[in-house]
Amino acid sequence: MPVIDGDDQDFRSVLATSDRRGRRRWLHVHLTGGVWRRRRAILSTALIGFLLWAPFWTMNGHPFARIDIPGKTVWAAGTPFHAQDLPYLLPLALILIIGTALMVALVGRFFCGWLCPHSVFLEQVFRPLERLIQGSSSRRKAEEAKPTSAGRARVAVTWVAYGIAAGAIANALTALFIGTHAFVAGLVVDPVNHPTAAVFWLVSWVVMLFNFAWFREQTCTIVCPYGRLQTVMLDPHALVVGYDPRRGEPRGKGADRTGKGDCVDCRLCVDVCPTGIDIRNGNQLECIHCTACIDACDGVMAKVKKPAGLIAFTSEVALGGGQRRTLRPRTILYGTVMVALTAIFVVFLTRRPDLHLGVERNPVTPTAIDQDGTALVRQALTVAMTSGSGQDLAVTLSLPDLPDARLITQTTTQPVAAGARSVVTVLVDAPRAAVGSHLRTRLVASWAGGSREAPVILRGP
Ligand code: SF4
Ligand code: SF4
Incomplete structure (x- = not known):
């Protein structure tokens, strides 16, 4: 078979962003305005502000x-969440899974085009x-075909701008994973002595620059498994961005519309598509439901004095002339499960302890001691306390079932900083008669406003 490059490729087996040999076809996406673009811009501005600000x-x-x-x-x-909180977070994981299925059943791949940080930063x-720097898509295409020195300078300026934007994202990632104190120490005050933050920032910056400046839509079309997962969850009633072939076909250019549909074959819907596909070929895996083609086609329809909606946020059922149903067994089931899981999660959260307590007996053999004529057994316990609270706690340890036992610790109360883990060694002097060969009892950790207990086994000498 001869190798064919260009637009006549098979869209089901060859990506719009590559030719049959697998070579990259660079997309010069045309940016268009419109009602959907304005809605996305409002949501994206809020999201970008949140994503860049939240870690700080x-x-x-x-x-x-x-x-x-x-x-x-x-x-x-x-609020801190530790590994010990995993059982409490299980309902949240189920909420995310069922919530994704519900969102796909209702609004298709809305997440991909409107909420995914990759799409938001790339498209907005x-x-x-x-x-802004290199000009319109037609100008960029002309520059690609016939490079000029002015064009090369504009490309260099664009890469500087990309570098600044990627730096802002790397800042947020570094603060998120390394922390704001380390961020300031490693990037502002003393990078030489705090290399972790500086190295993390540099790696993040390179990855972000590679992804947004060069790799771009390929993250959606060949890397992201989530997009594929969402696509297989679509059903005929889910909202998708779709072209109405009954109205648009047979497509054709020209003022004489005799025997032609509403599609004037201007290809603007293809030019604005961030994944380079032609939505007139039907729903495709690469479509991220960004709605750019809706804006583009509505603008064309306005010019040719036809009603908007040749490409619309619709469903396969509606495109076939049927009535789309929002309430159907699938959405009712998912919605009911979501409400139940959310209620369980809220109850779990309210019951989550402020302190996780773990006690281990020290492997050193307990020793018999005699104190003022009383026979005691001395052994060491290792007590691990992890704060699940946003407050610093001052914890007092006790063995309430052994009033004659004495707990020896370095300080009377044990400080456990908010979100931190504190491990202390406690010496226990307990009456030998009470302990015998071994005694199952409980250790209680108390603080202002709460207490927590853990089982402990004391051994005889
Ligand atoms: S923008 Fe509308 S009219 Fe133009 S090619 Fe696409 S579907 Fe046809
Ligand atoms: S086909 Fe339309 S909605 Fe889908 S990705 Fe392309 S422009 Fe966006």
């Missing part, structure tokens, strides 16, 4: 958003920067 925001002195991998702690809204920051 503090609530009651604690991170609003932080993923502390070495500390095995995730901070959300100033990087492509507009390119357009």
Whole structure:
């Protein structure tokens, strides 16, 4: 078979962004205005502000958003969550899974085009920067075909702008994963002595620059598994961006519309598509439901004095002439499960303890001691306390079932900082008669406003 490059390729087996040999076809996406573009711009501005700001925001002195991998702690809204909280977070994981299925059943791949940080930054920051500095898509295409020195200079300026934008994202990622204190120390005050933040920032910056400035839509079309997962969850009643062939075909150019449909074959819907596809070929895996083609086609329809909606946010059922149903067994089931899971999650959150307590007996053999004529057995316990609260706690340890036992610790109360883990060694002197060969009892940790207990086994000498 001869190798065919260009527009006559098979859209089901060859990506719009590559030729049959697999070579990249660079997209010069035409940016268009319109009602959907304005809606996306409002949502994207809010999202970009949140994503760049949240890692630097503090609530009651604690991170609003932080993923502390070495500390095995995730901070959300100033509250720490540790590995011990996983059972409490199980309903949240199920909410995310069922919520995704519900969102796809209702609004298709809305997440991909409107909420995914990759789409938001690419379509609302990087492509507009390119357009601002290098000009319209036709000018960029002309420059690609016949490069000029002025054009090369504009490309260089664009890459500087990309570098600044990628730097802002790298800032947020560094604060999210390394923390704001390390961010300031490693990037502002003393990078030489705090290399972790500086190295993390540099790696993030390179990855962001590579992704947004060069790799671009290929992240959606060949890397992201989530897009494929969403696509297989679509059903004929789910909202999709769709072209109405009954109205548009047979397509054709020219003022004489005799025997032709409404599609004037201007290809503007293809020119504005950030993944380079032709939506007139039907729903495709690469479509991220960004709605840019709706704006483009509505503008064309206005010019040719035809009603808007040749390409619309619609459903396969509606495109076939049927009635789309929002309420159907699938959406009712998902919605009911979501409500139940949300209620369970709220109950779990309210019951989440402020302190996780773990007790281990020290492997050293307990020793018999005699104190003022009383036979005692001495052994060491290792007590691990992890704060699940946004407050610093002053914890007092006790063995309430053994009133004659004495707990020896370095300090009377044990400080457990908010979100932190504290491990202390406690010496226990307990009456030998009470302990015998071994005694199952409980250790209680109390603090102002709460207490927590853990089982403990004391051994005889
Ligand atoms: S923008 Fe509308 S009229 Fe133009 S090619 Fe696409 S579907 Fe046809
Ligand atoms: S086909 Fe339309 S909605 Fe889908 S990605 Fe392209 S422009 Fe966006």
